[in-house]
Amino acid sequence: VPGGSILLDGGFVGRLHHDGPLVLNNVLAGRHSILARDFSNREIERKIRVRNGKTTKVSLNIFGFSQADLNRPRIGLGRNPQGFDEFWRTRDSAVTVYVPSGPFLMGSPEGSGEKNEHPRQTVEVQGFLIDKNEVTWRQFLDYAEETDAIVPPTPLWGRLGNYPISFILYEEAAAYCAWVGGRLPTEAEWEKAARGTDGRVYPWGDKWDATRCNSISGGMHRPEPIGEHPRCISPYGVLDMAGSVKEWISDTFQDYPYEANSNHDRKEKLARSYVMRGGGWMSQPTLLRSAYRHKRSPTSRLMDHGFRCVQDFQGDSL
Numbered sequence: 026v027p028g029g030s031i032l033l034d035g036g037f038v039g040r041l042h043h044d045g046p047l048v049l050n051n052v053l054a055g056r057h058s059i060l061a062r063d064f065s066n067r068e069i070e071r072k073i074r075v076r077n078g079k080t081t082k083v084s085l086n087i088f089g090f091s092q093a094d095l096n097r098p099r100i101g102l103g104r105n106p107q108g109f110d111e112f113w114r115t116r117d118s119a120v121t122v123y124v125p126s127g128p129f130l131m132g133s134p135e136g137s138g139e140k141n142e143h144p145r146q147t148v149e150v151q152g153f154l155i156d157k158n159e160v161t162w163r164q165f166l167d168y169a170e171e172t173d174a175i176v177p178p179t180p181l182w183g184r185l186g187n188y189p190i191s192f193i194l195y196e197e198a199a200a201y202c203a204w205v206g207g208r209l210p211t212e213a214e215w216e217k218a219a220r221g222t223d224g225r226v227y228p229w230g231d232k233w234d235a236t237r238c239n240s241i242s243g244g245m246h247r248p249e250p251i252g253e254h255p256r257c258i259s260p261y262g263v264l265d266m267a268g269s270v271k272e273w274i275s276d277t278f279q280d281y282p283y284e285a286n287s288n289h290d291r292k293e294k295l296a297r298s299y300v301m302r303g304g305g306w307m308s309q310p311t312l313l314r315s316a317y318r319h320k321r322s323p324t325s326r327l328m329d330h331g332f333r334c335v336q337d338f339q340g341d342s343l
Contacts, residue, residue: 130224195323220315221260238268270331305329
């Protein structure tokens with residue numbers, strides 16, 4: 026699981042790489058416990074013996090997939106700690122979370138939030154799968170190699186495999202999601218996945234907590250790997266829906282009452298402004314509210330522009 030945690034004798038020692046093994050140096054000879062853990066706290070542990078001057082190789086298969094499993098488009102992983110089903114998408118090794126059908130409170134009540142978040146409304150959303158994490162450089166570079174897609178400019182921090190993709194255009198994000206069998210989320214889907222059904226302000230509740238997410242008030246003031254902030258989590262178990270990078274939405278920007286509008290032809294789409302959600306690592310807390318709507322041109326290529334995908338999926342097919 027790229028980005029998963031490795032613990033040695035109960036202490037965190039690193040994250041799994043996307044392109045090779047994690048090497049731990051200067052481990053004392055003797056018996057040890059080595060544990061691998063994914064972003065939903067699934068884990069596998071083994072006892073090992075390290076010999077003086079020797080390298081000990083350890084393989085930990087958290088999910089226990091067989092080759093036959095990997096020939097399917099998705100593999101069930103069971104429920105996450107929040108109680109919602111998760112799946113492994115084999116096309117790009119992404120974990121996806123099922124958000125069930127039903128209504129939720131969208132927007133902000135009068136007296137709070139921005140004008141374009143009003144009126145607050147109850148919106149019905151059909152069940153769908155959403156990526157647990159933002160799409161990474163590793164995933165996008167694998168896609169570009171297979172499809173000859175354009176690769177965004179290299180950021181100052183490099184194309185680090187477990188970091189969210191950045192400098193991404195709307196159409197590039199939409200094309201990637203189509204490649205994995207999905208699409209960009211609608212505003213309603215994204216907001217429901219971020220805040221749940223009770224109208225909370227942030228993914229975890231109504232009060233800002235600077236310790237939870239990668240933002241200007243609580244992060245490292247730079248990009249960080251996916252999953253680096255496990256408490257920046259939504260009611261469904263989706264990570265980094267506040268801070269990290271802004272995320273493209275399929276809907277063009279329009280006034281409320283909300284109506285999904287992602288079916289414009291290409292020429293009309295490029296002439297319109299689109300919505301981004303979630304804020305970035307240099308965003309203020311007010312911009313990280315789940316109801317906040319960023320307005321962007323689809324040709325805007327900025328260092329904090331990223332995305333995640335959704336897939337249509339009904340509960341009766343679980």
